[in-house]
Amino acid sequence: MPVPAPPAAPDDTADSPAARRREQRGWYIYDWANSAFYTTIISVFLSPYLISVAKTAACAKDFPSVAAATCSADFDKLAEAHPGLGYVDVLGADIRPAAFFGLMLTVSVLLQIVCLPIVGALADHTGRKKEMLATFAYLGALATAGLYFLEGDRYVLGGVLFILANLAYGSSVVVYDSFLPQISTAEERDRVSSRGWAIGYLGGGLLLALNLVLYLQHESLGLTEGMSVRISMTSAGLWWAIFTIVPLLRLRNRPVPVHESTALRSVGGSFKQLGRTLSELRRYPLTLLFLVAYLVYNDGVQTVIGNSSAFASEALKLSKDTQISAILMVQFVAFFGALLMGRLARRFGTKNTVLGSLVVWTVIVIIAYFLQEKAALQFYLLAFAISIVLGGTQALSRSLFSLVIPKGREAEYFSLLQISDKGSAFIGALTVTIAVQLTNSYRMAIISMVVFFIVGFVLLAMVNLPKAIRDAGNEVPARI
Template identity: 85%
Template sequence: MSASAPPAASDPASEPAAARRREQRGWYVYDWANSAFNTTVISVFLGPYLIPVARTAACAKDFPDVPAETCASDFDRLAAASPGLGYVDVLGFDVRPAAFFGLVVTISVFLQIVILPIVGALADHTGRKRELLGGFAYVGALATMGLYFVEGDRYLLGGVLFIIANLAYGSSIVVYDSFLPQISTPDERDAVSSRGWAIGYLGGGLLLALNLVLYLQHESLGVSEGMAVRISMMSAGLWWAIFTLVPLLRLRNRPVPAHETTALRSVGGSFRQLGRTLKELRRYPLTLLFLVAYLVYNDGIQTVIGNSAAFAAEALKLDKTVQISAILMVQFVAFFGALLLGSLARRHGTKRTVLGSLVVWTAIVIVAMFVQEGQALQFYLMALAIAIVLGGTQALSRSLFSQVIPKGREAEYFSLLQISDKGSAFIGSLTVTIALQLTNSYRIAIVSMIIFFVLGFVLLAMVNLPKAIRAAGNEVPARI
């Protein structure tokens, strides 16, 4: 198989502006579709719901004589007074219930590290990006809908379904992101990437608002709290499945060089292509440096977001209403934040804007150590700061990365980027899991993320972006 780029027809500058805009609008809708999983499931409901499910299982196993409600409310004291008890079994290992959600996140992201580069190589090798996007999206949506059946002591079912959903989610995002350089010119990418991220916040926020109504009014609707949470998680899967139809109708595949025709041979060709891509990274040292910088600071971002609801519940003792309303506020403020950072990038340069956002992230995790228990206002102010920099940091990073990768290899390179994206990153989530296992303190776990932002800042500052863009054979935008 040749490693050459696809034919020139895939160059977005050669296509009519109206055709590009049509695809761009369809592309935006997938962010609207999948963000429901990120907000409703990852950021709000699953962590605080799955931990008590794991506690229920631990209570039944280790404290069968204690009434279930008493055990659930007094679990930490019972576990502290009984060395060796208060754990759940995961593949033969004893795991604290508080650390179980972090563990399944870690496992899911580890699997992403293994599988996403293969997904990217397969997408570029076959050119069947639209079909792959739809396949991964619907596997993830179905697994998310299956979370409705997680109740009682079914913590393992919840963990397995989340791992499948998060792996499919990450795989779909690899393919989705790889469309960006195919549907936008270099000077359009900051704006297109920022709009996609902003629209995603609106979609995720709208469904979360509807779920907030259900959760707050569950008693008047004759629905239990647990049932309201399960319906909310199922609704995220339905939302994801329904709105995915729009990008599948709007986006189109681009031509690729001749390749193996059978599925098995295509997979084999994809492995060979992946090997060539990894070796080729040595030819693009600045692209590799940017990738490492992004993986480091995005580890911190995704870990903070993925553990925000659990942090509010476990460290601050805030109820679910505060957690959901804060995340809901983040969704709508982040829409404007993504557009704001996109505007700042046009004025001051994309790299400077991202570096400034990392300074804000560093301040946020330091402040988290001092937020007082039960102080909802302080938590809301911290969430507001997150909302302003959240979408813009990631959208502009995605745009920057699209500039420093060679044409025709978008999905392969974006798969490397996505290893650390939206679903909580491996090293960060592992750090939180270890901190919780050793200290049982969410404050210490969150503040440990400071090293990711500081190191990421230093590495990004070292990247000579114009040189990296030219080395990849791309045109340097007017402002970078």
């Protein structure tokens, strides 16, 4: 039987300013904690290392007479010379080692699309957001730390651990984002969201810098290259686990009107609530329009960032050192960029600031098309411009979205934002794939992103934000 929970407070943000600031400071630190996973694991280390492990496994299976070092170095030539060989087994399917990480990433994203709405509905239904944040954060951190054991031919272990870590990461972010409307008033929302995003860039960049020093100096430290990578990946899990303690001490659950007496019934209630959310979204057409606008332009943002390394190497012929140093610069400059855009939002309005950032993104991809080969300085300047608008575009969009969703359903709606984000990412990736396939040019692939920014701009400009906020039953800030 359902049991009554303590009566819900009429306004989650009706705390004293000091109490809200305490929770906000703790909330910021979770971005600092989990950003280590994205920067160290996804952006830099795991993909090439996991592919090399898969190649080692394929070498041992198909080319046992070739020395391991020689096989790894000449793997592509060996595979080309022996059709039908040079694959690894994944549930009975032959997969090229170079495609293994992409396959694992795709599987993890598909699982997120299935699981994140359930996570969001369950968080709102039970009100146990703090416990859920802890569960997903430490599950992800443990799986990430377990990458230390990724060596030899253990490509399956690496794939499973990454899928688990990425699924836990996405789930924790849904719960984390849903705290934003509860720990800040409408007037505070832009500042709090921007600071969280900025601190995340700073935390992720700091650990990545330390790990790159370890990687580049591994010989002088008496470490093999593989060991330095494994230590770096493990450090991301430890960083994530240690700093998650702070938000868990600062954040608090809010009471919900009713929750089910058992976990099983709570899950069942969550499914029903999710169904209602999808159905009731039609009652908020302006919220839906904003969501579509965000998905379009954010897909452009994610695709540009995700293909920046390939663009640098294939189109600009830049070295790996240049690419890595540019990644580091983006992390630290984006910290100040997110704060700057938060200030601009307070002066010119949040919507106008996001629209302005989309104009900048459009200019960036047009300029990228004309960059000269091996012109490192030009690439650094372009990366600097990206870092200024990168965090702010996403942080302010998160802030706006929090205003156009109904109170008490934050986690559900943020889960829709997350899964739609993941699902739409296929469109940008497909656009790049088609552009490269047809033109054999990463310059054309990057400039094709102009369409995403222009369409996103138009759709966002069409959203009547004050009406969208009132329709969702929320307070309209003085400046949006």
